[in-house]
Amino acid sequence: MALQIRQLTANIGWMLFLLKFSRVFGQLGIPNNLICTDDFCDNYREANECEGLRTSCKVQNATHNGIALPSMTPCSCCQICIDNVKLGEDCSVGGLGSPVPTGICGPGLYCMVVEGEEHPTCQPMHASSQCYKEQKIFDEKRQNGTIGHLEQRPACDADGNFEPVVCIPGQTCYCVDENGKRIFGEDIHTANIQISMRCECSRLAAKAQKLLNSRYPIFTSRCDAKGSFDQLQCVDDICTCVDMHSGQPTSDKKNITRGLAGLACYNKYNHENTTYLRDCEYVKLSQLRDIHDYELLGYNVLEFETDICQPDGWYNRIQSNITHKYCVFKNGTIIEPYVVSKGSEFATKMNCKCARARTLLMEKTTLEVPECCPNGSYKPLVCRRGQCYCVDEDGKQVGVERPAKNKQELECFDAEDVCKNILR
Numbered sequence: 451m452a453l454q455i456r457q458l459t460a461n462i463g464w465m466l467f468l469l470k471f472s473r474v475f476g477q478l479g480i481p482n483n484l485i486c487t488d489d490f491c492d493n494y495r496e497a498n499e500c501e502g503l504r505t506s507c508k509v510q511n512a513t514h515n516g517i518a519l520p521s522m523t524p525c526s527c528c529q530i531c532i533d534n535v536k537l538g539e540d541c542s543v544g545g546l547g548s549p550v551p552t553g554i555c556g557p558g559l560y561c562m563v564v565e566g567e568e569h570p571t572c573q574p575m576h577a578s579s580q581c582y583k584e585q586k587i588f589d590e591k592r593q594n595g596t597i598g599h600l601e602q603r604p605a606c607d608a609d610g611n612f613e614p615v616v617c618i619p620g621q622t623c624y625c626v627d628e629n630g631k632r633i634f635g636e637d638i639h640t641a642n643i644q645i646s647m648r649c650e651c652s653r654l655a656a657k658a659q660k661l662l663n664s665r666y667p668i669f670t671s672r673c674d675a676k677g678s679f680d681q682l683q684c685v686d687d688i689c690t691c692v693d694m695h696s697g698q699p700t701s702d703k704k705n706i707t708r709g710l711a712g713l714a715c716y717n718k719y720n721h722e723n724t725t726y727l728r729d730c731e732y733v734k735l736s737q738l739r740d741i742h743d744y745e746l747l748g749y750n751v752l753e754f755e756t757d758i759c760q761p762d763g764w765y766n767r768i769q770s771n772i773t774h775k776y777c778v779f780k781n782g783t784i785i786e787p788y789v790v791s792k793g794s795e796f797a798t799k800m801n802c803k804c805a806r807a808r809t810l811l812m813e814k815t816t817l818e819v820p821e822c823c824p825n826g827s828y829k830p831l832v833c834r835r836g837q838c839y840c841v842d843e844d845g846k847q848v849g850v851e852r853p854a855k856n857k858q859e860l861e862c863f864d865a866e867d868v869c870k871n872i873l874r
C-alpha cells in the first residue's frame with residue numbers, strides 16, 4: 451500500500467502542467483504536516499477570516515433561501531452561500547473560468563437566455579425543461595413503435611428536473627444530476643431501489659465541483675457507494691453520525707481516538723475501526739500538498755487531472771500512470787485486462803463504466819453480467835436470448851431490438867468488431 455501511494459504521488463509531476471511564473475492566485479495555504487483538523491481550520495479562520503454566511507443560508511424562509519457549499523479554501527474550512535434567485539430576476543449562465551456566482555435560479559427555475567435581451571433571467575422550467583422534452587420524445591417513439599423493451603421513460607420531478615436515479619432493468623442503477631448527466635453513485639437494480647437511493651450526497655458533490663469552478667479536487671461530505679451520505683462523518687478525530695439522505699447530524703460529536711467502533715453508525719463492512727480516511731483520500735491530500743509546494747516554489751499549477759478519488763473516498767474507476775490508463779476496483783487494484791496505452795486513440799474513449807458494473811454484478815450470482823470491450827466500456831451491441839439491441843455508454847438500451855439473425859440492421863452493428871465504434 452505504501453508503495454502504491456508513493457508511486458501515485460510520484461506521478462503528480464506528470465499531472466501538473468507548470469508555468470514558471472506565479473499569478474496572484476490565492477495560495478492554498480496547506481501546511482506540510484497537513485491534515486484537515488479542527489485546529490487547522492480554527493487557525494485558518496483566525497488568519498484569513500471566512501466571509502460570514504449570508505442571511506439567505508442562515509434563515510431559509512420563503513424570501514431568503516440558498517444553498518451553502520464548501521468554499522475554495524483549504525480543507526473547505528469556510529462555506530459560501532449561493533442564493534436562490536427568484537422568478538424574473540437576473541441570473542448568470544456561468545461556464546468554465548467565470549467567477550463563482552452569488553446566486554443561481556431557485557427550485558423549478560432555470561436561467562433563460564432570450565435573444566435581444568441584455569441579461570438572462572430565471573424562468574419556470576415546466577414544459578421547457580430538458581426532462582419534459584425527453585419524456586415527450588419517448589412518448590412519441592412509443593406511439594410509433596421505436597422504443598426498445600428495456601428503455602425507460604425519463605423520470606422528471608415536479609420542477610421539471612431529472613429524477614436522481616436511472617436504472618437498467620436487471621442490472622444497475624446510477625445517479626444523475628438535475629440535467630440528467632451521470633454522476634457518482636451506482637448500485638444493483640432492485641424493485642424498490644428508488645426508496646433507498648436518492649443520490650443527495652453525490653448531487654451536492656457534483657454541484658460544488660461545478661459551481662466553484664475549482665481547478666483542484668475539493669473535499670465535500672463523504673458519500674456512500676450509492677450516492678447517499680456516509681452515515682459516519684469525521685473531521686480529524688471528531689466524528690458524528692448523520693442521516694443518509696439529509697446529511698444532518700443524528701448524534702453528538704465524539705472523539706474517536708479510541709476507535710470508530712464505538713459510534714452507533716459505525717459499520718464494520720464500510721468503515722475501519724482505526725482510521726476514517728481511506729487510502730485514496732490520503733493520496734489526494736498529499737497531492738494537494740504537492741500542489742501547494744509547487745506554488746510556493748513559484749510555479750503555477752495550470753491543470754490538474756480529475757480527482758483520483760470518488761466522493762465515497764475510494765478510487766475513481768479510471769486511473770493512470772505515466773504510460774497507461776486503466777480501470778481499477780474501488781481499492782485501486784487494476785481490473786484485468788482493462789489497460790490501454792495513454793498515447794493510443796483508445797485512451798480518450800475509455801470510461802471503465804462496464805468494467806465497474808460487471809464487478810458489482812458478479813458479486814450477485816443471480817444476475818446477468820454485461821460484456822465489456824477490451825478497454826472497459828460497454829459493448830455497443832448486446833445480444834440476449836435471440837434478440838439484439840444497441841446500448842449507450844452507460845449500458846442503457848437505445849432503440850428497438852431486432853432478432854439476432856437481423857442484427858446487421860442495427861445502427862451500432864459493425865461487421866468487423868462491435869467495440870470498434872466505441873474505441874474510435
Ligand SMILES: *[C@@H]1O[C@H](CO)[C@@H](O)[C@H](O)[C@H]1NC(C)=O
Nearest residue numbers: 505506509510511512513514
Ligand atoms: C425571512 O427572514 C428575513 C431575515 O430574518 C426577514 O427579514 C424576512 O421578513 C423573513 N421573511 C419571511 C417571509 O418570513
Ligand SMILES: *[C@@H]1O[C@H](CO)[C@@H](O)[C@H](O)[C@H]1NC(C)=O
Nearest residue numbers: 587588590591592594595596
Ligand atoms: C418516431 O418518433 C420519433 C420521435 O418523434 C421520431 O424521431 C422518429 O423519426 C419516429 N419514427 C418513425 C419510424 O416514425
Ligand SMILES: *[C@@H]1O[C@H](CO)[C@@H](O)[C@H](O)[C@H]1NC(C)=O
Nearest residue numbers: 488686687688705706707708
Ligand atoms: C481526543 O482524545 C485524545 C486522547 O484522549 C486527545 O489527545 C485529543 O486532544 C482529543 N481531541 C479533541 C479534538 O478533543
Ligand SMILES: *[C@@H]1O[C@H](CO)[C@@H](O)[C@H](O)[C@H]1NC(C)=O
Nearest residue numbers: 707708709710711712723724
Ligand atoms: C476499535 O479500536 C479500539 C482501539 O484500538 C479497540 O479498543 C476496540 O476494541 C476496537 N473495536 C473493535 C470492534 O475492533
Ligand SMILES: *[C@@H]1O[C@H](CO)[C@@H](O)[C@H](O)[C@H]1NC(C)=O
Nearest residue numbers: 770771772773774776784789
Ligand atoms: C503503468 O501501468 C501499466 C499497467 O499496469 C504497466 O504495465 C506499466 O509498466 C506502468 N508504467 C509505469 C511507468 O509505471
Ligand SMILES: *[C@@H]1O[C@H](CO)[C@@H](O)[C@H](O)[C@H]1NC(C)=O
Nearest residue numbers: 451779780781782783784809
Ligand atoms: C481489491 O478488490 C478486488 C475486488 O474486490 C480484490 O480481488 C483484490 O484482491 C483487492 N486488492 C487488494 C490489494 O485488496
Ligand SMILES: CC(=O)N[C@H]1CO[C@H](CO)[C@@H](O)[C@@H]1O
Nearest residue numbers: 787788789790794796824825
Ligand atoms: C485488454 C486489451 O485488449 N486492451 C487493449 C485496449 O486497446 C489498446 C489499444 O492501444 C490495446 O493495445 C490493448 O491491448
